[in-house]
Amino acid sequence: MTNDSENKELKESDAGLAETDQASVGGGMKRSMWFIASELAGHGSFPTSDRWTRDHLKDLAAGKEHLCRKRRGTKAMEYHISLLPADTQRSLLGDNADQINEAPQPYSSIPIxxxxxxxxxxxxxxxxxxxxxxxxxxxxxxxxxxxxxxxxxxxxxxxxxxxxxxxxxxxxxxxxxxxxxxxxxxxxxxxxxxxxxxxxxxxxxxxxxxxxxxxxxxxxxxxxxxxxxxxxxxxxxxxxxxxxxxxxxxxxxxxxx
Known part of the structure; x- marks a missing residue:
């Protein structure tokens, strides 16, 4: 497959995030449980627009800031899969949706x-x-x-x-x-x-x-x-x-x- 044909299969993403939205993968190409907007757009109940997806993610993350973070080396925000609706989780992971790791715990404001x-x-x-x-x-x-x-x-x-x-x-x-x-x-x-x-x-x-x-x-x-x-x-x-x-x-x- 040529580079031109590969590029045609890539999803469109916001021009503003074109340099920062990288694939959500971990070591050994193992997919992580953190996703950026362009990776979620069109999955489950999420809109197909990256921009609208980001707005929707911001609403979901309100009061759950421990489930979102800046992706290392980029300007993009990524979101833990436990924050996402069930249909989006299934769309992303298929039969592995029931193997989602435990969600990160919020930082405690109570002193030790x-x-x-x-x-x-x-x-x-x-x-x-x-x-x-x-x-x-x-x-x-x-x-x-x-x-x-x-x-x-x-x-x-x-x-x-x-x-x-x-x-x-x-x-x-x-x-x-x-x-x-x-x-x-x-x-x-x-x-x-x-x-x-x-x-x-x-x-x-x-x-x-x-x-x-x-x-x-x-x-x-x-x-x-x-x-x-x-x-x-x-x-x-x-x-x-x-x-x-x-x-x-x-x-x-x-x-x-």
């Missing part, structure tokens, strides 16, 4: 925050550094400066109530290698009765510090994991000066610079 908060709890972090050294003064910060997300599944597994958790930061080296300076500490504020072997944050006036606890015949022994520092004993008659702020239940570390 609600779904995110169903899976994660945001634990408040305060601009407070607790001493893991010689002690530091820390003013109370009632308003959190940031939040860290923890999976609710993990919190449930650990038996934690998110409202009893808070985040502070360590300062100093007395708890190394367990806690390094600037490590993030998750503190369980509901656990303020110390138990042997666990790490707690203690308050003495405005001084906050983090130590491992041991009970020795009624005396509180506050132990530094860094052997360079000596243990500090608090006899029973002085313990009223100290408050157990909470137990350190999780440590997050930065690695590298």
């Amino acid at each position: 925050v609600s779904d995110f908060l169903e899976e994660f709890a945001l634990i408040p972090g305060y601009r407070i550094q607790v001493s893991a050294g010689h002690g530091s003064l820390n003013p109370d910060q009632l308003n959190p400066v940031r939040h860290l997300a923890f999976r609710r599944k993990w919190l449930k597994y650990r038996g934690f109530n998110e409202h009893e958790l808070a985040i502070v930061w360590a300062k100093g080296d007395s708890m190394e290698p367990t806690i390094h300076s600037n490590d993030t500490l998750v503190v369980h504020l509901g656990r303020n009765t110390p138990a042997d072997g666990h790490i707690y944050i203690f308050r003495n006036g405005d001084e906050l510090f983090v130590k491992r606890y041991q009970s020795v015949l009624g005396t509180w022994r506050l132990i530094s994991d860094n052997s360079f520092y000596s243990a500090y004993d608090i006899p029973k008659h002085e313990q009223y000066n100290f408050q157990v702020v909470g137990q350190v239940v999780h440590i997050a570390k930065d690695l590298g610079d």
Whole structure:
């Protein structure tokens, strides 16, 4: 067949779209489910005019903008077959009309925050550094400066109530290698009765510090994991000066610079 005879079999299309209306084919010459106006004109109940077909497609796509898009590399708009009337679908695909893929879903305007908060709890972090050294003064910060997300599944597994958790930061080296300076500490504020072997944050006036606890015949022994520092004993008659702020239940570390 010559080029002239091939051209005679081509449909007429709008002059304005002559350079952009390309065949709706995918890889391996497999027909896609997206069609431009010139491919739909005359199929089923569509008019034979490309221009009228485009107007009809615009009406069908009103409120269903996710089913139309600009064809890549052209100026033409293409429309998903699920948008088309049943007779047009049959005219295009014949016996394969019942094998149309599921239509694309519209983009959601609902933010993902609600779904995110169903899976994660945001634990408040305060601009407070607790001493893991010689002690530091820390003013109370009632308003959190940031939040860290923890999976609710993990919190449930650990038996934690998110409202009893808070985040502070360590300062100093007395708890190394367990806690390094600037490590993030998750503190369980509901656990303020110390138990042997666990790490707690203690308050003495405005001084906050983090130590491992041991009970020795009624005396509180506050132990530094860094052997360079000596243990500090608090006899029973002085313990009223100290408050157990909470137990350190999780440590997050930065690695590298």
